[in-house]
Amino acid sequence: MARSRSKVKPARRSAFPAHSEASLPDSPHTPPEVIQLTLLLSGGQDVTLAVEPDDPLIQQFYEVLLDWEGKRTRRLFQIPLDQGQAMLAFPCDRLIGLVTDPPLIVQTTETTSPRSVRVPTAHAAFPNPVSTDRDPLRSRYIQLENFFTPDEHRHLLEYVLAHQADFVSTTTSTGADNYRKSVVLYSFPEFAELIQQRIQSVFPDVIAKLGIPPFSLGQIESQLTGHNDGNFYKIHNDNGSPDTATRELTYVYYFHQEPKAFSGGELVIYDSQIRNNYYVKADTYHTVEPINNSIVFFLSRYMHEVLPIQCPSRDFADSRFTINGWVRRA
Ligand SMILES: O=C(O)CCC(=O)C(=O)O
Ligand SMILES: [Fe+2]
Known part of the structure; x- marks a missing residue:
């Protein structure tokens, strides 16, 4: 033969x-x-x-x-x-x-859940691996709790309340209406530096836990967002344009006042399927709770969205806050 x-x-x-x-x-x-x-x-x-x-x-x-x-x-x-x-x-x-x-x-898994069935949240406490699932089309993420110290967390909340007037409405790169509703603060140097240092220190573990090939750490971008009543961010990925193509990882650090005065605002991370040589969204997904003082890492190429927030008081102080951004490869 x-x-x-x-x-x-x-x-x-x-x-x-x-x-x-x-x-x-x-x-x-x-x-x-x-x-x-x-x-x-x-x-x-x-x-x-x-x-x-x-x-x-x-x-x-x-x-x-x-x-x-x-x-x-x-x-x-x-x-x-x-x-x-x-x-x-x-x-x-x-x-x-x-x-x-x-x-x-x-390692393959059976087809994952349809949209209406909740996938068990995999925010296994660091440093436990989230999953041993190695299906290349199944999205993986990690969520680390208690990321800042209680003092840092408290100072951060005080900081956002003192800078409420500096927040502006978000836009998307395509300028599409009705795609995203939230407010953002682009300059917050003390906390941007703090989170970037912390991310650098957990970076090797994050890479290992996500099971992705190591890459050399480049710029870490950061923005600070607030989501209040009726806000959302529809399905998108974070590295689909030439100027964002070197983003490897997305991170989202969640923080809010206690007691929590909003509901919703879950981050939904979709699995992938391949169509015409491109990754596109699958119908299966993970739902991530925006746990106070936790940080989530996932690949920037994954399709993801922020579900609508309900915040009956509409008070800025009751918002779902994040510091989020992207880890670029050098
Ligand atoms: O706020 C979140 O949970 C995610 C935000 C997001 O996807 C982004 O800013 O690109
Ligand atoms: Fe995003």
Whole structure:
């Protein structure tokens, strides 16, 4: 039976800033530079490729392998070989297995909950891993509680109340109406510096817990928001434009007065599916409670939204406050 073998390093793709979230069993901190993938094709052929650990091809191959019922549209893989000197093309349903070296393990889960069913919140206290789920299309996040000291938290609340007049209405980059309603404070130097230092100190753990390949820490952006009665932020991602493309992680630190005087305002983080080589939103999701003095981290590419807030008093002091922003790769 004919066996073809070719060892190539396909050009790195840039269609979307994907990470393979398949896990490497023993070395989550130091992924290998190259993964040898042997594609087992029906008919007895195999082809070996050398790909980088975050090459979206890995995910696409697992997607095809996991499509037991053949629900996805039949598609053609076209993979440049030998620095683009040749092209390997085969219909996706010819892929019947993958050999990976080093071993990659993808733990699959049953289809996650529909919109009306609540996914158990995974805000497992740090430093416990949130989940061992390694399905690359399932979103992961971590939520760390008691992020600031009680004194810092109290000073921050005093600070926002003293600076109420400096908050302005939010806009979105597309300027779309009715997409987002909240207020924002762009300059709050003391607390921006404090949160940036804290984020730097937990950064290695956050990367490890999220199970994503390490990246060199670049700029950390910060803004301070307030959401009051009827405010919301519809579904979006945080790195979909050229000037935001280097955002890897989104963080949201939540704080409010006690007793809590608003309801709603949950952060909904959607799982992903791949359509035409792009990540798009799936119907399944995680719901994250805006827990006072907690911080949430997740990949900026995930689609997410802030559900409407109910704050009967409409008092600014009763708002759902955040310091949120983005960790860029250098
Ligand atoms: O307030 C939140 O929970 C998330 C805010 C957000 O998604 C953003 O500012 O991009
Ligand atoms: Fe966002």
